[in-house]
Amino acid sequence: xxxxxxxxxxxxxxxxxxxxxxxxxxxxxxxxxxxxxxxxxxxxxxxxxxxxxxx
Numbered sequence: 001x002x003x004x005x006x007x008x009x010x011x012x013x014x015x016x017x018x019x020x021x022x023x024x025x026x027x028x029x030x031x032x033x034x035x036x037x038x039x040x041x042x043x044x045x046x047x048x049x050x051x052x053x054x055x
Contacts, residue, residue: 006052007052018037018040021040
């Protein structure tokens with residue numbers, strides 16, 4: 001149960017970060033928004049694979 005909650009919080013933090021960066025910095029810059037979103041998701045994926053993945 002705790003593992004599912006930590007994964008939920010991790011995904012929520014990722015979505016929150018993407019939306020916050022979009023709204024605050026890249027409101028009208030479509031290509032920059034796309035590149036930043038890909039970078040944020042890649043960063044979160046790297047941290048997930050490094051610290052949360054078991055096995």
